[in-house]
Amino acid sequence: MPLSFEGVLADRSTWRLDNCSIGRSMEAIGTRSSMLVLREAFYGTTRFDDFVRRTKIGDAIVAARLKDLTDIGLFTKQPYREPGKRTRYEYLLTEKGRDLFPAVFALMQWGNKHLQGEDGGPLRLVEQGTGEPVVIGARTASGRDVDLEDLAIVAHGDWAGPQSD
Template sequence: MEAARLEGFLADRDAWRATHCSIGRAMGVVGTRSAMLILREAYYGTTRFDDFAERVGITEAVASARLKELTAEGLFERSPYKEPGQRTRYEYLLTEKGRDLLPAVLALMQWGDKYLHGGRGGPIGMRDDLTGEPVRVEVRSASGREVPLGELRLTPNVSEEAARRSLRR
C-alpha cells in the first residue's frame, strides 16, 4: 500500500489523533456541496446573490446561509451596488483567502473529470490563457519535482509537546 511517510512522533499513529487537522477545519468552512458550488461560480465570475442561487440550483435560503458563512469566514467580501430605481444590494467578491482555495476546487474538478466521466474528461477543460496549454493541479516540491504519495513525508511543524497537546485523543 502506498502512503505518505510520517516522521517524528507522527510515526506512532496510535499515540495521536488529528482532532485539530487542517483538512477537518477547512471542511468545516467549505464542506457542503452548496459552498463548493458557490465557490465554483465565483471563480467563473458570478458575484450577485440571485445568480449564485440560480446557477448552483439552490434555494434562496440556502444561498443566503452559505454566502453569509463564507463571508463570515473571510472568503468573500460584500460590496454594495445599486441599479437605477432599485434598493442597494450587495455583490459577493472573492477575497485573497477565497482565491487561494482555487487549487483545491480545481483538484476536485480534475478528479471528477478523470474518475466520474470515464476518463474522457469533463465538460470544461482548463487551459493557460497565455499559452493555451492544458492546466493540471499537481503535488510538487518547491524545486518543481512532482511528488507521488509514496514519496511524501509529513513532519511536525511545531515542537513535539505542542503538537501532542493539539493532536491528543
C-alpha cells in the same frame, strides 16, 4: 504504503490528531452547496441572482451559504448600484476564499477523471493565453513534481510531541 512520517511522528501508534486541518476545513466548507457557490465565484460570479441561476440551488440556500461564507471571511460584501436600481451588494472573494482554488479544482479534476463518462466531463482547466492543460498537484518549492509515494509528513510548531491516549 503511501506517504511516510518523519521525526517524532514516525511511530503512528504514539499520537493522534484532534485539530486536524482537513476536519476543520470540512466543517467550514464541506457541503455541496458551499463548493458550488465557490465554483461560481471562481468563475467570476458576484451577484445574488447569478449565483442562484447558475448553481441551480434554491435562493434560500444560496442566501444562507453566502452569509456563512461571508461570516467566515471567504467573501466580502461590496455595495454596487445599477442605474435606476437601488443599492445592492456583490460578493467578492477574499484572499482566504481565493486560496481555496486548488481544493475546488482538485475536486473538479478528480470528478472529470472518475465520475464522468469517457469524455471526462464538460470543462477543462487550461492556462490563459497558451491554452496548455493545467493540472492540480503537489510540487516542491523548487518546482519538482511530487507524487503520493514521495510525500512525507512532519510535525510543526509547538505541537511537536506525540501524545497517546
